[in-house]
Amino acid sequence: MLEHATLYYKTLFCPANNNVLPLEQSFWDEVTSLSPEDNELLCKPFSEGEIKEALFQMEKNKAAGPDGIPIEFFQTCWEIVKKDIIEMFDDFHKGKLDVSRINYGIITLLTKTMDADRMQQFRPICLLNCLYKWITRVLTIRMAPYAEKLICQEQTAFMKGRNIMTGVMALHEVMHETKRKRKSGLILKLDFEKAYDKVDWVFLLNSVRQRGFDEKWCEWIKQVISGGTVSVKLNNQIGPYFVSHKGVRQGDPLSPILFNFVADCLTRMIKQAQRNGLITGLASNLIDKGVAVLQYADDTIICLENNMEGARNMKLLLYIYKIMSGLKINFSKSEIVMINGDADQENQFSDLFNCQVGKFPIRYLGVPVSPSKLHLVDWAPLIEKNNKKLDNWKGSSMSIAGRATLINSSLSSTFIYHMSMYLLPKTILNTLDRQRSFFWQGGGSRKKYHLVKWESLCKSKRKGGLGLKDIRKMNVSLLSKWWWRLEKEDGIWQRIIRAKYIKGELVSKVKSR
Amino acid sequence: MKIRHIYLAGRKIKVGDGSITLFWLDCWINDKPLHLLYPTLFELCEIKLITVKKFLEVGGNISFRRCLPPFLQEQWAEVIRSILPPPRSMSLDTVSWKWSTTGAFTVKSTYDRLTVNNTGESFSRIWKAKLPYKIKIFLWLVENGAILTKDNMVKRGWQGDPSCRFCENIETIQHLFFECSLARVVWSIVAIPLKANNIPTSLRQYWN
Numbered sequence: 001m002l003e004h005a006t007l008y009y010k011t012l013f014c015p016a017n018n019n020v021l022p023l024e025q026s027f028w029d030e031v032t033s034l035s036p037e038d039n040e041l042l043c044k045p046f047s048e049g050e051i052k053e054a055l056f057q058m059e060k061n062k063a064a065g066p067d068g069i070p071i072e073f074f075q076t077c078w079e080i081v082k083k084d085i086i087e088m089f090d091d092f093h094k095g096k097l098d099v100s101r102i103n104y105g106i107i108t109l110l111t112k113t114m115d116a117d118r119m120q121q122f123r124p125i126c127l128l129n130c131l132y133k134w135i136t137r138v139l140t141i142r143m144a145p146y147a148e149k150l151i152c153q154e155q156t157a158f159m160k161g162r163n164i165m166t167g168v169m170a171l172h173e174v175m176h177e178t179k180r181k182r183k184s185g186l187i188l189k190l191d192f193e194k195a196y197d198k199v200d201w202v203f204l205l206n207s208v209r210q211r212g213f214d215e216k217w218c219e220w221i222k223q224v225i226s227g228g229t230v231s232v233k234l235n236n237q238i239g240p241y242f243v244s245h246k247g248v249r250q251g252d253p254l255s256p257i258l259f260n261f262v263a264d265c266l267t268r269m270i271k272q273a274q275r276n277g278l279i280t281g282l283a284s285n286l287i288d289k290g291v292a293v294l295q296y297a298d299d300t301i302i303c304l305e306n307n308m309e310g311a312r313n314m315k316l317l318l319y320i321y322k323i324m325s326g327l328k329i330n331f332s333k334s335e336i337v338m339i340n341g342d343a344d345q346e347n348q349f350s351d352l353f354n355c356q357v358g359k360f361p362i363r364y365l366g367v368p369v370s371p372s373k374l375h376l377v378d379w380a381p382l383i384e385k386n387n388k389k390l391d392n393w394k395g396s397s398m399s400i401a402g403r404a405t406l407i408n409s410s411l412s413s414t415f416i417y418h419m420s421m422y423l424l425p426k427t428i429l430n431t432l433d434r435q436r437s438f439f440w441q442g443g444g445s446r447k448k449y450h451l452v453k454w455e456s457l458c459k460s461k462r463k464g465g466l467g468l469k470d471i472r473k474m475n476v477s478l479l480s481k482w483w484w485r486l487e488k489e490d491g492i493w494q495r496i497i498r499a500k501y502i503k504g505e506l507v508s509k510v511k512s513r
Numbered sequence: 514m515k516i517r518h519i520y521l522a523g524r525k526i527k528v529g530d531g532s533i534t535l536f537w538l539d540c541w542i543n544d545k546p547l548h549l550l551y552p553t554l555f556e557l558c559e560i561k562l563i564t565v566k567k568f569l570e571v572g573g574n575i576s577f578r579r580c581l582p583p584f585l586q587e588q589w590a591e592v593i594r595s596i597l598p599p600p601r602s603m604s605l606d607t608v609s610w611k612w613s614t615t616g617a618f619t620v621k622s623t624y625d626r627l628t629v630n631n632t633g634e635s636f637s638r639i640w641k642a643k644l645p646y647k648i649k650i651f652l653w654l655v656e657n658g659a660i661l662t663k664d665n666m667v668k669r670g671w672q673g674d675p676s677c678r679f680c681e682n683i684e685t686i687q688h689l690f691f692e693c694s695l696a697r698v699v700w701s702i703v704a705i706p707l708k709a710n711n712i713p714t715s716l717r718q719y720w721n
Contacts, residue, residue, distance in 0.1 A: 401647035423516070449669060451659035456633065460625075461640055464633030466653070469624075476516055477623035483520035484618035487608055 005232045006239040008119045009107060012197055013230070013244035034146060034212035042142055043216045046089040052078065054137040058130075065129035066106050066238075074130060085134075092135060095219065100227035102132045104241060105249065107232045124197065126230065126251040136224055136254035147257050150211050152267045153491050157297040158256035161489070165421050167294045168367050169482070170493040171301055172421075174283045174291050175339060177500060179371035184306035184340045185282045186349060188314075189362060191333040195298035196255060197247035199262050200326035201226055204248070207265050208258070224254065246326060259297060266300070266321050267293050273317055279310040286499040291492060296365055298327075306341055311352055331355040337362055339371055367421050379428045382415055386435050389414075393438070403439050404466055411436055412469050419471070420478040429471055436468070523623060525611040529604035531565030541565065542595055544611060551588055557581070655686060655716060662686050691715060 034042075055074055064070040074081060091097040109122040148159050156167040178185045192198075204225070209218045225248060231241040248255040270293045273279050281290030282303040294301045304310050322328050335358030338346045350357045361370035361378050368378045393406060415432060418424065424432075433454070440450045459465025486494055525540045526533070534541050537548040537555050548555035555561070557577045568575065573593060581589060609616035612626045639652045654660055663675040663684035677684040679695045690696055691714050700712045 399647040401645070401650045404650060405646070449661065451654060451661070452657050455631075456657070458628075459631045459633055460628065462635045462637065463628075463631050464636055464656075465631070466650070470628060473627040474620075474624055476519060477620045477627060479516045480520040480523070480623055481618060481620055483517060484610070487524075488618075 002232065002234045002237055002239050005109065005119065005234055006242070009124065009230070009232055010242050012194065013242075013247055034150075034214075038146060039212070039214040039217070042146070043214050045093050046086075046138060048082070048086060050138060050141065051085060051089055051134075052082075054134060054141055057141075058133065058137060063108075063127055065127050065132070066104060067102075067129045067131075069130055071130050071133075074134070088131070089135070089138070092220070095216075095223075099132070099135070099223045100229070102129050103224070103228040104129070105132075105228065105230050105251070106238060107230050109232070109234065120194075124250060126249045127233075128249065128251055132224075133253060136252050139220065139224065140253045140257060143254075143257055147260060151260050151264045152271070154267045154271075154291075154293050155260055155264055155295045155297075157295070158260060162491075163485075164296055164365060165367075166485075166491055166493050167296050167301075168364055168369060168421055170291060170491075170496060171294055171303075171364055172369050173493060173496045173500065174303055175369065175371035177283045177286060177496070178339045181285065182340060183282070184338065184345075186304040186306055186311065186341070187337045187339065187362065188302040188304065188353065188355075189335045189337075189358065189364065190300040190302065190318075191330045192298045192300070193328045193330040193333075195327055196250050196259060198326045198328065199248050199259065200246055200324070203265075203325045204258060204262055207261050211261070221254075221258070225249075225258070256297065262325055262327070263295055263298060263300075265325065267295060269317055269321060270302070270314075273313060278313040279317075280305040280307065283496060287492070287495050291496070294492075299365055301364060306338070306345065308348070308352075311349055315353060335362060367418060374422065376425060376427055379418075379424065382418060383428070383431055383435070386411055386414055386432070390435060390438055400439070404468075407436050407439055408468060411438075412471070415471070416474070416478070419475045420481070423475055423479060424471075429475070432471060439468075519623070519627070523610055523612045523618075523626065525609050527607045527609060528565055529606045531569060531606060533606045534565040536563045536565050536568045537561060540611065547592065551592060553585060554581075554588055554592070557585070652716070655690070658686060660686055660689075662689055687715070 055071075055078065058071050058075075060072055060075070062071065074085075088097060092099070105126040105128040107124045107126055110125055112121050112123050144160065148161065151159065153162075154167075156162045156164055175185075175187065201222075205218055205222055208221060209215075227243070228249070229241045229243050232239045248258050270279070274281060274289050274292050279292060281292030282305065284290030284305075290305075291303055293303070302314065304314060318329055331354045334353070334355040336346070336350050336353055336355055337358045337360060338349070346357055360372070361368035361374060363369070368374060370378070389410060393403075398406070411432075415424070437450065437454070439457070440448050456464065457466045458468050458470040461467045486497060521539075525544070528534050528541050537558070538546050538561075540546050543550065548561075554577075557579065559576045559578060560567075563575060573596075610618045610622065613619045613622035634656075636653060636656055639649050639656070642649065642652075644652075651660075659665070663671075663673065663677070665686075666673070667675045675683050677688060677693055679693055682688055682693070688696075691700075697712055704710070704712065
């Protein structure tokens with residue numbers, strides 16, 4: 001088993017074929033890049049405060065890396081070790097530190113599905129040394145504010161001030177608008193194969209360098225990402241160490257940002273193609289050229305007008321992107337759906353992309369999205385998920401206190417995510433409440449008395465309740481946040497909504513949602 | 514619809530040039546919009562959606578559908594007084610959230626606000642006590658009068674004798690825990706190691 005796993009990851013991290021097709025510098029001309037002042041700030045020596053901040057940001061109670069030193073050690077002994085640590089950072093700053101000596105990790109395999117029997121069904125989480133993570137964390141903190149500036153708004157992951165739901169909202173509005181205007185459109189949901197592990201380093205470094213990051217900074221990133229060694233751990237046995245040649249680590253704080261830079265290239269390429277009229281996005285009546293691409297890390301949605309030519313261009317573009325970045329699209333797992341299209345066309349497109357035909361509602365980031373109103377059936381998985389949890393708990397006899405804790409921590413939180421996007425239908429809310437009456441029922445199937453009114457249970461503890469959440473009110477409060485965001489922030493969905501409903505009026509005058 | 518109302522109720526505007534603030538409908542000088550404070554005036558005014566900027570431009574002379582009777586004129590003067598001195602700045606209006614302390618929107622503050630009508634006694638003594646959680650919940654049930662004592666069971670349609678197992682009285686929570694002779698014996702036994710010299714007669718006694 002261990003041999004097999006090691007071999008699998010060895011081949012996965014093997015050197016990339018050297019067919020690097022670089023993006024030309026001219027591609028980045030119109031893009032805002034970093035100014036010399038920014039670079040000066042990025043490359044200044046590491047201060048003690050900065051190092052300390054990074055240390056105390058790191059989460060406690062995590063599995064330690066292969067050297068066995070947990071983060072708590074550094075946190076409690078900060079005063080004692082700080083001199084040595086600062087010295088180490090100084091060395092790193094001067095480029096004297098051999099990062100590869102602390103950059104080794106153990107890949108731990110976590111199952112993605114219940115009964116995983118193939119290597120693909122495991123998630124390789126890399127346990128790294130704290131020292132290494134510390135260095136990358138410091139780099140991350142420095143880089144984050146610039147990443148916000150440099151990465152397109154289409155990308156909604158891992159950055160301050162960007163919310164996962166804004167992508168879903170934009171997609172929803174685009175689809176709704178297309179349907180409303182009786183236009184025909186194509187939605188392509190892409191699935192990248194082992195996205196993090198396949199990123200090509202040369203491409204990654206190029207895409208960072210071409211944004212105008214200083215040579216010194218690029219050198220640091222190169223040191224941090226390359227030259228790492230890993231080994232696979234299985235059944236408490238550690239396999240032989242080998243050198244990885246591509247990919248960013250899962251479990252390294254810097255990875256999400258670096259990956260965003262890579263993914264951003266795709267967005268920019270698509271936008272460039274859009275500008276040159278090679279492809280057209282949807283909802284072009286609302287915002288200039290329409291929306292063609294939405295991303296959350298590697299979850300990518302592509303919206304195209306019903307146009308064979310555009311679709312062919314898109315396919316070529318994705319192919320080129322694959323050659324450049326090493327990110328392969330798993331077309332068999334991707335989905336294609338058409339709005340207002342006929343089955344014939346749908347088949348043509350699915351043949352072109354060689355992927356399945358999906359149907360509405362599609363699940364984007366775990367939320368069902370559809371151009372029309374969602375039906376009760378679409379919420380069934382949500383109920384089902386809770387039911388499954390309940391079944392597990394029913395077997396074990398718990399005290400009333402145990403049940404209260406479980407309901408508060410687990411049952412009430414599963415649908416918060418969905419409620420921050422949609423106003424759930426009354427029937428669903430009632431069902432969810434009925435599930436929560438597990439509080440009284442406990443394990444047995446026998447009906448038991450509900451001793452206290454449900455409403456009083458939902459009061460907060462200060463008001464004499466048990467602090468369960470009133471889901472209806474929770475739903476409403478979560479949704480009012482959208483109004484706030486609409487007024488305070490700017491992004492793609494805000495632009496769509498403004499063009500669609502508000503039309504220059506004041507927020508307080510607008511009527512619908 | 515409803516969500517928008519909630520949002521507008523919690524929104525407060527700090528007036529700069531007044532271009533996005535609605536004179537009657539937005540919260541800007543008070544925590545309540547003017548149309549709620551002076552409904553009759555709002556009913557009579559001609560342009561209901563006037564912005565503060567516009568209002569200042571016309572110098573506060575907005576037209577009403579008919580002549581205001583003296584008491585309404587008094588009200589109108591009051592409105593004008595509350596606005597004085599008129600905001601004169603070139604900066605933009607800034608929106609803030611009045612239910613949170615920082616002025617930024619939080620879901621929690623909204624939720625708390627929506628549940629503000631829930632009233633009830635706080636049993637903070639229970640929750641703060643150093644007891645296992647299940648005992649706390651039991652005490653909470655006692656406070657809510659929701660323990661299945663015999664009298665409660667009878668209320669729920671149980672057919673049986675509601676009298677206490679140890680004496681002839683009806684078994685209520687109060688009786689079972691404090692008044693029954695057996696309970697008093699238990700309490701007095703507990704009192705010995707604690708060196709207490711009286712026997713409690715209710716849970717409240719402990720909390721207060």
